[in-house]
Amino acid sequence: MPLHSSVVAQSTLGLHSLEHYEPLIGASSLERISRKADRVRTMRIAHVSSTFYGGGVTELLTPLTLMQNAMGIETDWHLIQGTPGFFAGTKKLHNGLQGEDVDFSDTERAVYEEVVFENATRIHLDDCDAVIVHDPQPLPLISHFSDREMPWLWQCHVDLSQPFGPTLAYLRNFAEQYDGAIFSLPEYAQDFAVSQHFVRPAIDPFSPKNCELSDAQVERCLSGHGIPTDRPLVTQISRFDRWKDPLGVIQAFRLARQQVDCRLVLIGSSASDDPEGAAVLEAVKRAADESVIVLAVDDPVLVNALQRRSAVILQKSTREGFGLTVTEAMWKGAAVIGGNVGGIRHQIEDGWNGFLVNSPDEAAARIVQLLKDARLREQLGSRAKESVREKFLMSRLLEDWLDLLISYERIAV
Numbered sequence: 163m164p165l166h167s168s169v170v171a172q173s174t175l176g177l178h179s180l181e182h183y184e185p186l187i188g189a190s191s192l193e194r195i196s197r198k199a200d201r202v203r204t205m206r207i208a209h210v211s212s213t214f215y216g217g218g219v220t221e222l223l224t225p226l227t228l229m230q231n232a233m234g235i236e237t238d239w240h241l242i243q244g245t246p247g248f249f250a251g252t253k254k255l256h257n258g259l260q261g262e263d264v265d266f267s268d269t270e271r272a273v274y275e276e277v278v279f280e281n282a283t284r285i286h287l288d289d290c291d292a293v294i295v296h297d298p299q300p301l302p303l304i305s306h307f308s309d310r311e312m313p314w315l316w317q318c319h320v321d322l323s324q325p326f327g328p329t330l331a332y333l334r335n336f337a338e339q340y341d342g343a344i345f346s347l348p349e350y351a352q353d354f355a356v357s358q359h360f361v362r363p364a365i366d367p368f369s370p371k372n373c374e375l376s377d378a379q380v381e382r383c384l385s386g387h388g389i390p391t392d393r394p395l396v397t398q399i400s401r402f403d404r405w406k407d408p409l410g411v412i413q414a415f416r417l418a419r420q421q422v423d424c425r426l427v428l429i430g431s432s433a434s435d436d437p438e439g440a441a442v443l444e445a446v447k448r449a450a451d452e453s454v455i456v457l458a459v460d461d462p463v464l465v466n467a468l469q470r471r472s473a474v475i476l477q478k479s480t481r482e483g484f485g486l487t488v489t490e491a492m493w494k495g496a497a498v499i500g501g502n503v504g505g506i507r508h509q510i511e512d513g514w515n516g517f518l519v520n521s522p523d524e525a526a527a528r529i530v531q532l533l534k535d536a537r538l539r540e541q542l543g544s545r546a547k548e549s550v551r552e553k554f555l556m557s558r559l560l561e562d563w564l565d566l567l568i569s570y571e572r573i574a575v
């Protein structure tokens with residue numbers, strides 16, 4: 163059996179129930195969360211997003227919707243469909259929310275609103291008790307459900323620390339029709355006339371991407387993908403997206419390699435709602451040399467194996483809503499160097515459980531330091547793992563959601 167199938171087979175043995183978290187969170191936390199679940203057990207929830215594939219929203223909704231259903235809370239997940247023109251426009255909105263000066267033309271607005279209208283006519287949400295709409299792509303849906311009786315919440319996962327004014331002003335018209343907005347961090351709060359909530363993401367420790375792997379499984383996976391381990395690996399795992407700064411990573415690696423021997427691995431899958439990935443991947447390939455392995459693959463077990471086997475994991479983002487790749491690597495006890503932005507700052511305490519950097523030069527210096535000091539890598543990594551166990555496992559995210567649903571249940575009509 164291929165490695166991927168054997169890991170997947172393990173993960174389908176009912177591992178989506180809350181009870182599996184007991185060894186990680188303890189019996190009393192488990193009981194507390196179960197009691198909260200009892201209060202919303204009869205609710206029917208619907209999530210709406212734009213892709214089942216690629217990116218952090220998928221990573222969150224996959225385990226969350228499975229866990230909620232395993233607990234008896236009926237939870238659906240609807241996808242909106244769109245044309246390439248629609249997704250090119252929504253990527254601009256995404257970039258605008260993250261601070262880029264974007265020009266969103268009247269034609270792009272018309273396409274955006276028309277495609278969402280078409281989706282609204284196909285999605286039937288009448289029998290739900292709460293609807294959660296994710297990110298800018300399906301945001302205008304709310305305009306077509308004006309006689310709704312249940313709470314609608316908009317959850318925005320991007321880094322909203324410095325949004326571009328015109329983009330925010332346009333999207334505010336839709337966001338303020340919701341009953342509440344949910345952001346990943348308090349510093350992303352906006353002056354919207356709706357209640358705002360903050361829910362930090364989390365990871366599923368039992369998924370093929372995060373479950374335990376033996377050393378033999380790790381080696382087999384890496385060699386299956388042609389990744390040699392003769393030199394220490396420095397790895398960044400990310401969609402090929404400018405905000406993840408892959409070119410800055412290559413620059414940092416080149417500087418570090420003047421002092422230490424190592425190999426850089428850049429792997430990235432592309433999200434189906436991200437039209438810019440191909441161009442960024444091409445730019446990365448042009449910048450790479452023979453010491454840089456660039457792989458565009460979608461293999462969660464490879465992500466797992468690389469996070470376990472690499473001497474250093476980088477996430478040198480220049481904007482980052484939260485950064486699940488950081489959480490995933492920390493969970494494996496990796497030594498992580500992250501960009502000093504957004505959600506990465508909430509996960510890495512500089513010098514305690516990883517390093518934060520502001521430039522390729524700083525990243526290079528930390529790579530050199532870590533590659534020269536195995537004990538430091540181990541120390542940072544074991545603290546990193548513990549901080550994920552305390553704060554960033556799916557059981558905590560589930561509890562945050564239960565609290566939110568309980569608070570909205572009171573105002574549901």
Ligand code: UDP
Pocket residue numbers: 216217218219221371399400401429430431459460461462465484485486487488490
């Ligand atoms: N991811 C993956 N393969 C890749 C690149 C990314 O499976 O080649 C996953 C990654 O493991 C993480 C998610 O995609 O679970 C990315 O989430 P993150 O919050 O880091 O960034 P986003 O893509 O949402 O901006």
